[in-house]
Amino acid sequence: MPVDRYGVMGNPIAHSKSPRIHAAFAEQTGQALTYEAILVPLGGFQDALESFAAEGGRGLNITVPFKQEAWEAVDSRSPRAERARAVNTIVLGGEGRRYGDNTDGVGLVRDLTVNHGAAVAGRRLLLLGAGGAARGVLGPLLEEKPAALVIANRTARRAEELAADHSDLGPVSGGGFDVLAEEECFDLVINATAASLQGQVPPLPGRCLAPGAWCYDLMYAAEPTAFLTWAAAHGAERVIDGLGMLVEQAAESFALWRGVRPDTAPVIRMLRGG
Ligand code: NDP
The missing domain is CATH 3.40.50.10860 (Leucine Dehydrogenase, chain A, domain 1)
Structure with missing residues (x-):
């Protein structure tokens, strides 16, 4: 053969x-x-x-x-x-x-919703990062019909542009991490930055997690990433890495x-x- x-x-x-x-x-x-x-x-x-x-x-x-x-x-x-x-x-x-x-976005959505039973529809989502991975997952996430999706990135302009490119798909906005000071808390926070590769956590206010919030890190490693450790310490109900x-x-x-x-x-x- x-x-x-x-x-x-x-x-x-x-x-x-x-x-x-x-x-x-x-x-x-x-x-x-x-x-x-x-x-x-x-x-x-x-x-x-x-x-x-x-x-x-x-x-x-x-x-x-x-x-x-x-x-x-x-x-x-x-x-x-x-x-x-x-x-x-x-x-x-x-x-x-x-x-x-x-296939990155459909892979994330399947892992969240099929493997872990996460609800995305009607929830408030926070997407951290505006690089290649964030670009790949944003459209499929918006197709799940969240109530709102906020993109926060170290370079504010990249998050603003990414949000503008997808504004026809759903309620999406973007900016620097300072936008989080004005936002309500989130039900699902997805880390698509490379910060975990450097053992760092993006600068997030602890109160950005809603009661029962879930946190997902696209990065995976043998040990919990810095972001997932931060999330667990700030009361996240579930923390999930990106292996799935x-x-x-x-x-x-x-x-x-x-x-x-x-x-x-x-x-x-x-x-x-x-
Ligand atoms: P890029 O280099 O394209 O983007 C990196 C992003 O991370 C940018 O938004 C950058 O911000 C931000 N960033 C980098 N360092 C820091 C920091 N110290 N603090 C805050 N923000 C930071 O990388 P990718 O988007 O391709 O990958 C991102 C992560 O996703 C990686 O960990 C990768 O392994 C993972 N990944 C996992 C997949 C999976 O199947 N599980 C698939 C694809 C990616 P700025 O714009 O300001 O530079």
């Missing part, structure tokens, strides 16, 4: 869990494929994509820092990727066709490539060492 080739491109990439996730999906669904982590030098994305496609590669995941370059490199895009201006999944078709999608989102966005990519959606629960359990 021919074996189809897939991979993930990023820099750095050695830490990526995607090869393990996709190997588990392939085994579970009986699909013949390989999936490798590909380190791409900064400035070398276009060349790496051309080589992978020329060698017969069938699809790619794209991670930091190439999601925006991937958006530019494809010739057609899903509506959600179009709006996010970031692509994390490429389907390589015949005759050099390249289709780009962004990682597996769910991978399952969406896999379904796009292979036409079959794997069962994510055993793969999440495997990665948590259960």
Whole structure:
């Protein structure tokens, strides 16, 4: 049986869990494929994509820092990727066709609502950050019909622009962290900043958590992140890391490539060492 080739491109990439996730999906669904982590030098994305496609590669995941370059490199895009201006999944078709999608947002929403049973509709949401990950998740979050969604970011202008780009999808506003002083508290706070990578917590007023609030950090690590530790100390009812989102966005990519959606629960359990 021919074996189809897939991979993930990023820099750095050695830490990526995607090869393990996709190997588990392939085994579970009986699909013949390989999936490798590909380190791409900064400035070398276009060349790496051309080589992978020329060698017969069938699809790619794209991670930091190439999601925006991937958006530019494809010739057609899903509506959600179009709006996010970031692509994390490429389907390589015949005759050099390249289709780009962004599965980060649907991955987050599935992890929140299906795996954890979180309510988003009618709730007040706070999204921290306005980088690539925030861009990817904002549209799918607004499609869940929250009562309000406030974006707070270190660089206020980026949050304002992101909110303006999505204002037709729902009640969204954005600014610097100082906007939080004027806002009511939130039912769900989602950290899409890279602050946890540096062991830092964005400057949040403790009273921004409503009674029974849930907090979600897109970052995942063996130990609770600085943000989730802060959230637990400030009375959050539930704290959730981004491992489930990682597996769910991978399952969406896999379904796009292979036409079959794997069962994510055993793969999440495997990665948590259960
Ligand atoms: P980007 O570099 O595109 O954006 C970084 C964001 O974090 C910006 O909003 C930046 O603010 C903010 N930021 C960085 N450092 C600090 C700090 N010390 N304090 C406050 N804000 C800070 O990164 P991504 O958006 O791609 O990734 C963000 C996080 O999401 C990472 O931890 C990444 O691992 C995680 N992620 C998880 C996924 C999953 O599947 N679970 C998928 C994708 C990402 P400013 O605009 O001011 O620079």
